Amino acid sequence: MGASASASRRGLANSLFKPDREYKILVLGCMGSGKSTLCRHLVRIARGIPPILPYYQHTLQNNVLELYKAIAELADRMGIGVELYEAMTGLQQLIASPLYNEILNRNRRPELPPNHAFFVANAERILRRDYMPTESDLLYMYAMTVGLDQQTVRMHSAIFELYELPGHHVFRRKWTSFLNYTTTVIFCVDLSELCMGAFYSGHLKDKTLSIFKDLLNNELLRKSSFILLFNKKDLFDEWSPGYNFEQLAPQMRSGQEALSFYRNLFLHLSPVKKIYNHVVSLIKSTNLGGTVVDSLTTIIRSNKENVQPL
């Protein structure tokens, strides 16, 4: 986005937000759908200063070690390369062996941790003793959120209380306690799920849609507005070619058709509420937090009377 566009957005937002008003934003979605990644984007935009990078060193190194374990276990389950990996002493040999490629060739990517390709490519650098994370490394990092993650950010003279609630099903049972006085729910949907068997017949079946439906129907969120972020478009684009989407609905011929169909299922859940929505890749494009800020601005402008400050 150019300087003048962001300046005009800032001007618009400044005229809409009352300086001393606070807005409660709840970031929800299934486990791993991108909630923390989004919050980091928003905080980065709002504060304008880089995160404290050394703080994330061990999490990223742990992501590499988790990957090592996952490759070895998956290879074991697939009955390949057992001898190979037993004879190996470290991650680099494991990755350099034909084993990882064989897993990819047999299309078992969804069973590995998210963004394994990034961690495979950068394993050596990340495991170095003097490793210092970069800001772009942080985009690929995964640490399950436990409990409540809350940050206060000031954007355009409005104060946002940003709450991320964890997506794991054990924690989802507690979401209800946090719904009151919510201005806006930002709900993240992981599009890569559409290319996983479990989405059609396993534990992911009807899950994300029904969670979102329950939120829409929740009395505590009656006055809240909703932003849907269909995230991980990059992974979807990588995995969807050749995938059989007829499992989703008959005559789905391409990934694009499947994505539109799935998106409409969400958007048609509420005939009355306008649901703002974006298809994004939180790790590939810049200014994605800005996309969300634009929607928040529009919501607050169009619902000035209805949207509740805290």
Ligand SMILES: Nc1nc2c(ncn2[C@@H]2O[C@H](COP(=O)(O)OP(=O)(O)OP(=O)(O)O)[C@@H](O)[C@H]2O)c(=O)[nH]1
């Ligand atoms: N490829 C890709 N990966 C993404 C994208 N957005 C997030 N991720 C990755 O997905 C993983 C999970 O992201 P998080 O933001 O931690 O997910 P979360 O929703 O906070 O997960 P929980 O806290 O466990 O509920 C991380 O490894 C991110 O790097 C995206 O657009 N594309």
Ligand SMILES: [Mg+2]
């Ligand atoms: Mg999280």
